[in-house]
Amino acid sequence: MSILFVQTGGTIDKDYPRATKGYAFEINDPAVERILQRIDPEFEYSVKTLLKKDSQEITDADRMKLKDFVLKSKFDKIVITHGTDTMLDTAKYLDDIKNKTIILTGAFKPEKFKDSDAEFNIGLAIGAIEFLQPGVYIAMNGIVHHYFKLKRNRKTGHFVE
Amino acid sequence: MSILFVQTGGTIDKDYPRATKGYAFEINDPAVERILQRIDPEFEYSVKTLLKKDSQEITDADRMKLKDFVLKSKFDKIVITHGTDTMLDTAKYLDDIKNKTIILTGAFKPEKFKDSDAEFNIGLAIGAIEFLQPGVYIAMNGIVHHYFKLKRNRKTGHFVE
Amino acid sequence: MSILFVQTGGTIDKDYPRATKGYAFEINDPAVERILQRIDPEFEYSVKTLLKKDSQEITDADRMKLKDFVLKSKFDKIVITHGTDTMLDTAKYLDDIKNKTIILTGAFKPEKFKDSDAEFNIGLAIGAIEFLQPGVYIAMNGIVHHYFKLKRNRKTGHFVE
Amino acid sequence: MSILFVQTGGTIDKDYPRATKGYAFEINDPAVERILQRIDPEFEYSVKTLLKKDSQEITDADRMKLKDFVLKSKFDKIVITHGTDTMLDTAKYLDDIKNKTIILTGAFKPEKFKDSDAEFNIGLAIGAIEFLQPGVYIAMNGIVHHYFKLKRNRKTGHFVE
Numbered sequence: 277m278s279i280l281f282v283q284t285g286g287t288i289d290k291d292y293p294r295a296t297k298g299y300a301f302e303i304n305d306p307a308v309e310r311i312l313q314r315i316d317p318e319f320e321y322s323v324k325t326l327l328k329k330d331s332q333e334i335t336d337a338d339r340m341k342l343k344d345f346v347l348k349s350k351f352d353k354i355v356i357t358h359g360t361d362t363m364l365d366t367a368k369y370l371d372d373i374k375n376k377t378i379i380l381t382g383a384f385k386p387e388k389f390k391d392s393d394a395e396f397n398i399g400l401a402i403g404a405i406e407f408l409q410p411g412v413y414i415a416m417n418g419i420v421h422h423y424f425k426l427k428r429n430r431k432t433g434h435f436v437e
Numbered sequence: 438m439s440i441l442f443v444q445t446g447g448t449i450d451k452d453y454p455r456a457t458k459g460y461a462f463e464i465n466d467p468a469v470e471r472i473l474q475r476i477d478p479e480f481e482y483s484v485k486t487l488l489k490k491d492s493q494e495i496t497d498a499d500r501m502k503l504k505d506f507v508l509k510s511k512f513d514k515i516v517i518t519h520g521t522d523t524m525l526d527t528a529k530y531l532d533d534i535k536n537k538t539i540i541l542t543g544a545f546k547p548e549k550f551k552d553s554d555a556e557f558n559i560g561l562a563i564g565a566i567e568f569l570q571p572g573v574y575i576a577m578n579g580i581v582h583h584y585f586k587l588k589r590n591r592k593t594g595h596f597v598e
Numbered sequence: 599m600s601i602l603f604v605q606t607g608g609t610i611d612k613d614y615p616r617a618t619k620g621y622a623f624e625i626n627d628p629a630v631e632r633i634l635q636r637i638d639p640e641f642e643y644s645v646k647t648l649l650k651k652d653s654q655e656i657t658d659a660d661r662m663k664l665k666d667f668v669l670k671s672k673f674d675k676i677v678i679t680h681g682t683d684t685m686l687d688t689a690k691y692l693d694d695i696k697n698k699t700i701i702l703t704g705a706f707k708p709e710k711f712k713d714s715d716a717e718f719n720i721g722l723a724i725g726a727i728e729f730l731q732p733g734v735y736i737a738m739n740g741i742v743h744h745y746f747k748l749k750r751n752r753k754t755g756h757f758v759e
Numbered sequence: 760m761s762i763l764f765v766q767t768g769g770t771i772d773k774d775y776p777r778a779t780k781g782y783a784f785e786i787n788d789p790a791v792e793r794i795l796q797r798i799d800p801e802f803e804y805s806v807k808t809l810l811k812k813d814s815q816e817i818t819d820a821d822r823m824k825l826k827d828f829v830l831k832s833k834f835d836k837i838v839i840t841h842g843t844d845t846m847l848d849t850a851k852y853l854d855d856i857k858n859k860t861i862i863l864t865g866a867f868k869p870e871k872f873k874d875s876d877a878e879f880n881i882g883l884a885i886g887a888i889e890f891l892q893p894g895v896y897i898a899m900n901g902i903v904h905h906y907f908k909l910k911r912n913r914k915t916g917h918f919v920e
Contacts, residue, residue: 277580287614292707301623315557317579318597385614389710390873396476399557403564403581418478419438420564436479453770453868462784546775550871551712599902637879639901640919718798718882725886725903740800741760742886758801 331359492520608681653681769842814842
């Protein structure tokens with residue numbers, strides 16, 4: 277099994293800025309890379325940084341760039357780490373890609389936090405990707421589904437059926 | 438989706454003893470419960486403690502008790518947390534159970550450790566269980582496979598094909 | 599020994615907001631309370647929330663409120679957790695308080711982060727407070743000094759002599 | 760300020776063995792080194808590994824070696840990390856050293872654990888060492904005292920007056 281991991285940014289990659297004035301986070305190196313180094317998994321993988329944006333800042337031009345990158349990639353199993361706010365929009369944008377299994381995942385708390393869900397969510401996506409038909413999926417809150425079967429609970433922010 | 442989690446012990450649940458003399462760990466409450474409380478997943482689950490043993494101490498009587506428990510359970514998706522040393526033996530013991538998807542997982546570092554693989558491995562098992570045919574599987578080192586297709590690398594301790 | 603801990607906010611108490619849109623942190627419950635619960639120390643203490651502000655937002659009215667609170671307190675050993683950006687300003691404001699040992703401390707990374715300096719810094723302040731003469735001190739970067747002997751290194755943000 | 764840190768072993772340095780069979784911990788690299796690298800303190804320091812033993816295994820020959828090392832060292836501020844079970848014995852052994860401030864500290868949970876007291880305790884010792892007269896002290900459970908004023912609570916394991 278070979279998996280490509282693509283960083284677009286989002287909460288999972290947020291870090292506390294070194295020279296800190298005020299409240300802003302910054303998006304740092306891909307959390308997925310640190311997680312996989314700790315796991316040292318028995319599959320081949322590559323990690324690529326495409327964007328470092330909060331998902332509310334992701335434009336259609338960014339989505340076009342992402343789609344183009346996925347289409348040209350030799351990998352047919354792709355995990356995209358992405359902010360939660362527009363994860364469904366990006367998933368929809370990638371919907372017509374054929375012959376590739378694409379899972380979008382991320383986190384509600386940055387991987388740098390003690391109580392982060394990042395490691396669990398990356399595990400969740402990897403556990404599913406081997407067994408899924410080609411298509412575009414979301415792996416969050418302990419479930420993995422076709423993106424078009426999920427919506428967000430506005431109160432909790434959770435992805436639900 | 439409903440999942441039953443069964444604790445048998447092993448590294449994942451090891452904690453530092455409160456009244457400490459010398460080198461010994463103790464096996465404490467199921468790590469999977471703490472992990473799922475942090476995640477607050479969108480599926481139903483139950484956690485059951487059956488054993489609290491290092492996997493080298495698990496006997497065939499223990500395995501019979503485990504098999505019996507799994508057979509009588511109303512759940513058909515079951516994740517068993519287990520020590521790595523005899524994980525393959527226990528998997529083999531459960532092999533003739535029909536109509537249930539059983540995944541054994543655990544950790545190389547206790548969930549209490551900062552650099553534990555526990556959260557990732559639990560995510561890995563959950564990500565796969567929805568999409569697997571009935572059978573007995575192992576989810577470790579980033580891969581999920583029928584137990585009989587895996588063996589252990591003696592140097593690294595990793596489960597490999 | 600009895601110590602009063604006063605929360606004013608700052609990086610040490612920053613958390614990731616539950617309903618997250620964009621980049622902003624929020625200031626949450628006092629980190630010092632979580633740290634002391636983990637330690638279960640052999641001295642008496644009380645934790646009081648006075649402000650929950652980034653230190654750039656702290657006004658002279660806030661400082662007056664803090665000074666008043668410290669003066670009226672029955673404690674004579676007081677640790678104030680505070681943002682780093684205006685820690686020296688607040689220390690100066692408290693300078694003419696007599697007969698109390700006051701230490702300001704905080705963190706460069708929130709206590710919620712895996713690589714936070716919060717626990718070390720709180721330990722540093724507590725280790726010193728028993729042995730210091732009355733006055734106003736800063737405990738940061740491994741050193742404890744009269745505030746007026748310290749300045750900030752603009753590059754690193756560290757407090758240095 | 761210059762501080763010498765001496766590793767003798769104990770809980771603070773315990774790690775989960777790589778090739779794990781059964782329950783035993785192993786004593787690994789000095790935790791104090793990892794902690795100080797994260798803090799990047801504004802004082803000079805050196806870390807020396809003298810022993811890697813659980814404190815129940817420390818012999819009088821080890822204590823003689825430690826005393827000799829401390830006496831010959833050019834440092835006059837010395838923090839010794841040590842297991843808690845015989846920390847008082849080692850402190851007593853060092854009692855007649857003149858002109859040096861020696862603090863013994865350690866941890867109830869290894870620094871590798873998420874809920875460790877190691878960072879706090881190292882901070883505690885450093886906060887006190889600048890302001891103490893020469894002598895032999897223990898810094899544990901949030902207090903710093905002459906070793907001969909402390910005893911252990913048998914139930915909790917805490918060092919108390």
